[in-house]
Amino acid sequence: MVYITFRGGGYETLIAISDDRLESKQLGKILPFRKDAWDAVQSAGYIAWQDFAWGGSYELGQHDGKYWISYLVGHLRDTSPPP
């Protein structure tokens, strides 16, 4: 599972695995904040190009031999936390 956490004013992207969906093991960050970059404070990824058919395979698709993600980026704490 690719997921985001909210700490210190921004979102960061991590990955976890699970055998049963009820208990997950965190593996680490895949899109961490980058110091002094345009994604220094916000780096929230959302998997792209996944099979989106309801009840389908949910497999990740490839483009140019790679897997893709789009992510929300920012260098300012300019998002209000979600309600």
Place this chain on the structure above:
Amino acid sequence: MKVGIAYTDDPSSAKLWTRLPEPVLPRDQLDCRYWEEVTQYKSNIIDDKERSLGYPFVMFYNGKPQAPYERMGMAVSHDIKTRLRYGVEPVIHNPRGIAGDPQITRIGDVWVMFYFGAFWKPGAFDSFACSYDRVVDHFYFAVGDQRRVIALAASKDLNDQAKAKAKDAVTLPPEQ
């Protein structure tokens, strides 16, 4: 905030993804739409195999204008890197409050967009929209009185199994 793109050859490990050098859809472009003038938020890129809009990559995302609401619109691409805005108006436009965080699925012939809504009714809530011409388990974002969490909604009752697991769970300190 803006939208960036990254890629990897191994999405199953905690290896860092490679980021493209610049965000896509900069807001200083002339075709920037009013509802994304202030910021852009969550995006969902799908592979439209039918090319119903003429493009393989179709992206939905929410944005905020110079006003206290958020709406969602579309962009398209032939190569994922070069993004074109599609249309002028948002595709989800509630009278007030937030419509954000789109997630597309297709149930039979119906395109369904799950999203979160807030403030046009009290509080924040899951919602969805349907379309015939456009374009399981569901993990959702939940807000409790202790902390924000990732919750699991399932099509069958897993509560007994989950309670057994919870006996061994570790409680984390409150979020900073």
